[in-house]
Amino acid sequence: MAKTMRRNMTLAERCFWNAVRANKIDGMHFHRQQVIDGFIADLYCGDQRLVVEIDGGIHETQKDYDNMRENALKKNGLRIIRFSNQEVINSIDLVI
Numbered sequence: 001m002a003k004t005m006r007r008n009m010t011l012a013e014r015c016f017w018n019a020v021r022a023n024k025i026d027g028m029h030f031h032r033q034q035v036i037d038g039f040i041a042d043l044y045c046g047d048q049r050l051v052v053e054i055d056g057g058i059h060e061t062q063k064d065y066d067n068m069r070e071n072a073l074k075k076n077g078l079r080i081i082r083f084s085n086q087e088v089i090n091s092i093d094l095v096i
Contacts, residue, residue, distance in 0.1 A: 012089050015089055016042075016083075028047060028048060029045065030045050031043070031044045031045075034051075036076065036078070049077055051078050052083070053083070054082075055082055
């Protein structure tokens, strides 16, 4: 179902990744930039079937695409949590 595909991470993605990498949250293992059914999830925890999306300004202009993508991921039994770049950068402790 999933494979890894690397692209440059945004500042907010790096901030979240640094907070969760190496199983720092209750031993949960996250993968970054995980390809799932042709979509790239910013971060993915397979054990929890959880996708974490960190959204920048582009998402304001692609809401229909994001909804379609989210529905496709949910059909696979995945849960999706979205945070804005600002939430992650300014309040990483609250986000985590």
